[in-house]
Amino acid sequence: MNTYRFSDIQSIIASRGLLYPLDVMLVGATGTGKSSTLNALFGSEVAKVGTGVDPETQKISSSRLHEYLRFHDSAGLGDGIEADRHHAKNITSQLLSTCTCNNEDYGFIDMALVILDGGSRDLGTAFDLLERVVLESISGDRVIVAVNQADMAMKGRYWNHSTGRPEPRLVDFLENQMLSIQQRLLESTSQRIPKPVYYSAAYNYNTDALMDHIIRHMPKKRRPKI
Template sequence: MNNYRQQDIEHVVKDRGLLYPIDVLVVGAAGTGKSSTINALMNSAVAKVGEGADPETQMISSHLLHKYLRFHDSAGLGDGLEADKRHSKAIIEKLCLPCTVNEQQYGFIDLVLVILDGGSRDLGTAMQLLEHVVMKNISADRVVVAINQADAAMEGRHWRQHLKQPDYQLAQFLNQKAHLVQQRLRDGAGKTITLPICYSAYHGYQLAHLMDALIAQFPHQRRALPRKWFFGDKFACPKCTIC
């Protein structure tokens, strides 16, 4: 990560009196590239990437980029009812996890990054996850939706391999897809999100743009929880640097 970005993040966090690190929970359907995205953003192979058809990540794991920003990689949905229930429960628990400072509870997770698969026509699992799990437990202004695998969106056609970017036709297609996702969330859940970024974790396409989108959506205040939660003493203050 560029130095200026780390400084930007530090300024925003301190100016706004936010607790740090800013915690970003990364969610999505199985195999969309959640772990690959974290690795690409961190420029390091911290999260295990899947190789075959089986889902890879099974439990939520945390990766600290630096003092002010941390990612949490979650298990993908869409791998059977039982597994989905288990993984959704883990996501909801994480979203409801409190961080207690001066006897006041704040939400531990600050932002959710929802990753969709640009190569798939089926947005059903991702939409379910967004509407029924994510949006029910965190406000829409704390949700960033992004579309990975931009290179595979038109079955690999129109991707200019040598330039590692889409041609005009694929760029148009991706732009339409981003608008479609935005529209479906508006119609289905009545929620407004910023236009999803289309990127490729694998090829490094638009990654800087994705990081900018995350930083642009950093909260303006600490996240209040809708009700008091108690998860036991070991979770009393999970932000590592504030107290």
């Protein structure tokens, strides 16, 4: 178990009166690296890499980092129109599901973590998912966008394989990409999401930064039922 910043998470939850474990839904196209990201965050293998999530039933599988944080890995999109429609419906119903505490209903999912593939030239499916599915059902301040596979951006040219880090040119490119993703979503949905972060699950590069980012944007209060 990875206990990185465990006590911060614990004290934020306590001071804000949040319900725990905090439930984070993982969303992204198949192959973006959702399972790899979970494994990197957990520091051990909790999710199978290179396989969908229980494709038979499209069930959403959950893994608990510790008492205070739980992730729900959803089936990825990008598997064909029919399958995508089905996945989108599942994601929506999960985002709209509720839980009850002291006779009050709250949104069950506290935050969504949307993973994009930094190696892909076409982020169309990802934006579709964000604009038409995720941001329709959960507010932008609860949506973390994270770009994985930073090592594959710019065709992998400015990735330093010996240090496992990007060269300055790639850093510039990625920084700009994060701003433009945030800007595009602001224009298309009028919702301001936190500036996305980039990382590489394969190289374990910036995965602590991803966790820092999640913690920095933990909700200020319980999520009201929609």
